Amino acid sequence: MNSFPENIDFWASDEIRKYQEQKLGDLLNYVNKNSAFYKELFKENNIDISKIKTLEGLQTLPFTSKDDLYNRNDDFICVDRLKIVDYITTSGTLGDPVTFAMTDSDLERLAYNECKSFKVSDGKPEDIYQLMVTLDRRFMAGLAYFLGIKKLGAGMVRVGNGMVELQWDTIRRIQPNALVAVPSFILKLIEYAEANGIDYKNSSIKKAICIGEALRNPDFSLNTLGQRIKDKWDIELYSTYASTEMGAAFAECEYGNGGHHHPELLIAEFIDENNNPVAPGESGELVITTLGVEGMPLIRFKTGDIVQHYTEKCSCGRNTLRVGPVIGRKNEMIKYKGTTLYPPALYDILNEMEYVENYIIEVSTNQIGTDDILIRIATNGHKPENFEKYIKDHFRAKLRVAPTIQFESQESINKTKFPELKRKPVVFIDKRKK
Numbered sequence: 001m002n003s004f005p006e007n008i009d010f011w012a013s014d015e016i017r018k019y020q021e022q023k024l025g026d027l028l029n030y031v032n033k034n035s036a037f038y039k040e041l042f043k044e045n046n047i048d049i050s051k052i053k054t055l056e057g058l059q060t061l062p063f064t065s066k067d068d069l070y071n072r073n074d075d076f077i078c079v080d081r082l083k084i085v086d087y088i089t090t091s092g093t094l095g096d097p098v099t100f101a102m103t104d105s106d107l108e109r110l111a112y113n114e115c116k117s118f119k120v121s122d123g124k125p126e127d128i129y130q131l132m133v134t135l136d137r138r139f140m141a142g143l144a145y146f147l148g149i150k151k152l153g154a155g156m157v158r159v160g161n162g163m164v165e166l167q168w169d170t171i172r173r174i175q176p177n178a179l180v181a182v183p184s185f186i187l188k189l190i191e192y193a194e195a196n197g198i199d200y201k202n203s204s205i206k207k208a209i210c211i212g213e214a215l216r217n218p219d220f221s222l223n224t225l226g227q228r229i230k231d232k233w234d235i236e237l238y239s240t241y242a243s244t245e246m247g248a249a250f251a252e253c254e255y256g257n258g259g260h261h262h263p264e265l266l267i268a269e270f271i272d273e274n275n276n277p278v279a280p281g282e283s284g285e286l287v288i289t290t291l292g293v294e295g296m297p298l299i300r301f302k303t304g305d306i307v308q309h310y311t312e313k314c315s316c317g318r319n320t321l322r323v324g325p326v327i328g329r330k331n332e333m334i335k336y337k338g339t340t341l342y343p344p345a346l347y348d349i350l351n352e353m354e355y356v357e358n359y360i361i362e363v364s365t366n367q368i369g370t371d372d373i374l375i376r377i378a379t380n381g382h383k384p385e386n387f388e389k390y391i392k393d394h395f396r397a398k399l400r401v402a403p404t405i406q407f408e409s410q411e412s413i414n415k416t417k418f419p420e421l422k423r424k425p426v427v428f429i430d431k432r433k434k
C-alpha cells in the first residue's frame with residue numbers, strides 16, 4: 001500500500017518536484033514490467049526509461065490517448081485478475097466503454113484523494129454530507145465520496161441522485177450540514193422548496209461540494225449557474241473537478257480560486273494544440289501522469305479537458321498548482337469566423353436567458369468548411385415578440401457569434417436530450433465532418 005505525504009501541499013516547489021521525480025522513476029519501472037501497452041511503447045520508440053529522471057524527461061515520452069485506452073484496454077491492466085476489487089467504466093471514444101480495474105490499494109488511494117479533497121474544501125469530522133450522487137452504475141465518483149468521507153471521519157447519508165422530495169425529507173430528518181451535488185440539481189432543490197413551502201434558507205445545510213459542472217468563470221467569479229444558486233441560497237459553494245482516468249480530484253479551498261492539485265497523486269502538464277507546454281493563465285489541455293496507481297496507471301494521458309492553471313502560492317498557504325474551471329472539451333472546440341469557443345460559453349448565456357426552458361446545441365460543417373451553430377430551444381410557453389432576434393443579438397454582443405435559432409416543443413428537445421442508454425443528458429451534438 002502507498003503512504004502519501006499529506007503535508008506536501010505546503011512544501012517548497014522544488015521539494016514537491018523532487019518527490020514527483022522520484023515517484024516517476026518508480027512508475028516507469030512498474031509499467032515497463034507490468035503493462036503490455038507501455039512495455040511495447042517504450043520498446044518501439046527506443047526509450048531507455050532509466051535515463052528519465054526529471055519532469056522534463058517525462059515530456060519526451062509519447063502521449064497516451066483515449067483511443068489507446070479504448071483500443072488496447074486490457075494491455076493497460078498491470079495486475080492479475082485476482083487482485084482486482086472493483087470494475088469501473090468510462091465512456092469510450094467510439095461508443096463502447098473503457099474498463100478501469102481498481103485494486104484494493106487503488107481504492108485506498110482513492111479514499112486518500114477524496115478525504116484530502118474534502119479537507120481542502122473545509123471538510124471536518126463533525127460534518128454530515130448528504131450524497132446526491134449515485135454510488136453504483138459502474139461510476140467512480142459516488143464510491144470515491146463514500147470512501148473519502150469515511151476516511152475523514154465525517155458522517156454521510158446516501159440518498160443518490162434525483163428524488164427531490166426524498167432529498168428534502170432526508171435534510172429534515174438527519175440535519176446534514178453539507179451537500180455533494182451537481183449544481184444544476186441544487187437549483188431544482190431550491191425550486192421544489194419554494195413551490196412546497198420549505199424554509200430552505202433556514203435549513204441545516206451550510207455548504208455544498210459541487211461536482212460535474214463548472215461553478216465559476218475563468219476569472220473565478222461565479223458563472224450564471226453559481227450566481228443563480230448563491231442569489232437564492234447563501235451557502236458556501238466549493239467546486240471540484242475529477243475524472244476516472246485521474247483517480248484524483250482538483251478541489252477548491254475557501255478562497256475559490258481554482259482546484260488544488262494533489263502532487264503526490266498526479267503529475268499535471270498543460271499543452272497547446274501543437275503539444276507544447278502553455279504558460280500559467282493560458283488555456284491548455286490537461287495531461288496527467290498518475291502516481292501510486294496499481295491497476296491501470298497512465299503516463300501522459302491526454303484528458304481532452306481545456307483549463308487554465310495557476311502556479312503562485314494560494315492565500316490558504318498551499319503551494320500546489322491550481323486549475324480553473326473546465327472551459328470545454330478539446331474535441332468540442334467551435335471555430336467560428338476567426339474566433340474559437342467552447343459549448344459551455346454558449347450554455348452560460350442560455351442558462352441566464354428568461355423564457356428559455358430547455359436547449360440543445362448542434363454544430364455542423366457548412367459549405368465553405370467552417371462551423372455553423374444551431375440552437376434548438378424550448379421556451380416555457382411564453383415567448384416575447386422578436387425573441388429570435390433578441391437571442392441572436394445577445395450572442396453577437398457577448399460571444400461575437402450569430403447562431404441559427406430553432407424553436408421546438410419540450411417533448412421534441414427531451415427526446416434528443418435523454419437517450420435511453422446514455423448516462424448524461426445530450427446537450428451538444430457534433431455533426432461536423434471529421
Ligand SMILES: [Zn+2]
Pocket residue numbers: 253254255260314315316317318
Ligand atoms: Zn487555496
